[in-house]
Amino acid sequence: MGSAAITLGFVLVCLHCRLSSGTLLKPVTNVKWKSFNFLTSLEWEKTSEDVTYSVRVSGIKSNWKKKPECTRTTTTSCDLTSAMQNVSDTYTAEVLSYPAGDAEENEDPPIAKSPPIQLLRDTLIGQANFTVTRKNTTEIELKIYDPFTHIRFLNHTRKTLRDIYGSELEYKVFYWKDRTSGKKTRITKEQVILMDGDPGVSYCFSIQPHITSPYKYGQESGFKCSSSEGRSPIDDIGTGAYALMVLGVLLLIAVVVGITVCMCRRKTAHTLAEANPLTA
Structure with missing residues (x-):
């Protein structure tokens, strides 16, 4: 044991x-x-x-x-x-x-x-934020804000992509006229861009960070559109809505005309009856 x-x-x-x-x-x-x-x-x-x-x-x-x-x-x-x-x-x-x-x-x-x-080389790059401002009837300002990273300076403030990649950072700008599908692109290293546009036309933009070395793209942002300075109310409403508005006005005119004709006929019949009581 x-x-x-x-x-x-x-x-x-x-x-x-x-x-x-x-x-x-x-x-x-x-x-x-x-x-x-x-x-x-x-x-x-x-x-x-x-x-x-x-x-x-x-x-x-x-x-x-x-x-x-x-x-x-x-x-x-x-x-x-x-x-x-x-x-x-x-x-x-x-x-x-x-x-x-x-x-x-x-x-x-x-x-x-x-x-x-x-x-x-291996970290993934996220979206960049930006604003769109209509400066006048033909000029649109696009202002891009470099994304912050989780790398820090000695004072513990966060570095941006530009602080890390320097001149290797650029942005691919996609732009198109509102309510159209034809996109154009523009490459820029600047954070403030002035774009020419047609008077009274709204333009939409999205941006994507691009690192030239090592070669890689970040995530594309959502889109933002400029105001349509000089645009007519009809353009803002849209062709379909405008057609419905016109149709509604015509229908209202038809109803008013119909009611007026009907009332005139009744009044005429009543007047004839009073003038010729023996025919009643």
Whole structure:
């Protein structure tokens, strides 16, 4: 009985050692990056239960770093933006797996490595905001606002796309006459553009950021239209609505004429009856 208890205790100790050393844990899978406007996070899929994770990241030009928020965490994602502020560097991250109840970090945990990421090339670029102002009957002003990123200056203010890409940033401007489908394009590096237009015609615009090196496009914005200064009320209403208005006026005239004719006939008949009572 005593030898059996000793054997069982020895097995439990060995099992604990194996669990603590990470031999029963499997490395996580499907490690991937998500980066939008330089907001960059690492995601993965777990392969074991009751596991905590620690994440570390390094660049070609930087040493390994750990984020306190991503040390012995149970979540399967980690925001690494603050540790990846050098946008020209190429980064690789690792996810280390530990037993949830083990307070000590083992020297040889299961490790899963991410693919490399280079933010200038790999981050996705979002939409840019803009305004459209009719300056006069023939001139329209388009003002573009550079999107902010999650890369920061030393004073912690956020950099814009222009701060990062400089002269490599330009905008593709799509424009067309309102109520038409014929789009035209114009490429510009400027944030304020003056466009010529026909008097009394409304023009619509949408814009798309374009990075010339590394070559990639951002998301296209929704469209905005200018006012139609000098436009007639008929143009603003539309041809179909104008036709319905004309038809309504004609119908009203017809009704008034009909009522008038009917009343005139009744009055005439009544007058004849009074003048010739014997014919009644």
